[in-house]
Amino acid sequence: MTTKRFGIAGAGFSGAVIARELAEAGHEVTVFETRDHVAGNCHTERDPETSVMIHRYGPHIFHTGNERVWEYVNRFGTMMPYNHRVRTTVGGRVYLLPVNLLTINQLFETALNPAEARAFIAEQADSTIGEPRNFEEQALKFMGRRLYEAFFLGYTTKQWGLPPTEIPAAVLRRLPLRFSYEDSYFNHPHQAIPRDGYTSIVQQILDHPRIEVLLSTGYGVADRGQFDHSIWTGPLDAWFDYRFGRLGYRTLDFEEIRDTGDHIGCAVMNYGDVEVPYTRIAEHKHFAPWEEHEGTVCFRETSRLAGEGDIPYYPIRLANDKSVLGQYLDAARAEAGVTFVGRLGTYRYLDMDVTIGEALTAADGILDAIGSGAAVPSLFVDA
Known part of the structure; x- marks a missing residue:
């Protein structure tokens, strides 16, 4: 086998998983990450004052029915069972989400x-x-x-x-109602949060002698010449220097709240009234119910349109964005020497398990192409 050199832009789950699979197959990988930490928007860290594990870019709950993905994450960390439940405050009252039989009976005062x-x-x-x-x-x-x-x-x-x-x-793809009293937010067979946080898992995935990680370092056009192939997990439009215009994203602003004891009494409280400017408050110690903390840290989230310097969270994918996206996807399919993956690289909202599953599939495809001497495809999904 001829050893190939890969340059990967981004040390989130997409980049890390592909890097690990390529490294275990005997290839050399350099991962470039513009932030000063790995794990992307899944980054977690201990709050120095309270020791609460903070989901720095908003709550991330791991849930999946994909056995390959479940086995994969368990290779690199201890996954603790966690059943996510959400409440919402509307009109001065608190209800269960997703909307279920109790929510219906509460709202309409029925039985x-x-x-x-x-x-x-x-x-x-x-x-x-x-x-x-x-x-x-x-x-x-x-x-x-x-x-x-x-x-x-x-x-x-x-x-x-x-x-x-x-x-x-x-x-609104399907009727988001449950006609039972089940209030678990997700219904996948595997629901968990890593005991030591998501960043620890990504660090373990990247811990391989054939992987070099460069933090606070971007991956530019000039870097391509160092490698046999590039993996791009950054914004799709950024790779092409925004030649067709910028794709739209929503971003989030976080306002920190510190308190003692419990502040909202649950992991996530949504606020459905349009007069309330924020969408939800997350109390992070409730994401680790196996831990005990006297202090608490919450974050109030407000959504807005992402500007050029903002962290992109949710692709908008409205009519104009879909038109521009089509031009970028055509350009991506014609681009040689690079593969586009992940939430930003394919301009789709992806849960963590889907991100990992698609990264594994992409790695399989890259290795198959190398083994057969074929060109590595630029896309492995229908974006």
């Missing part, structure tokens, strides 16, 4: 059983709407006005910075 609740919501739904043209019509067709206005209108408006009438119907 419906599952069958009665299904029939009741069917009566609330707006049957005059044919093919929904936007998020609001999709919600009204599914659940009716009262549920929509209580739990979706305000939060969605704040999260996207747009009225729901301007958001595609596809964003």
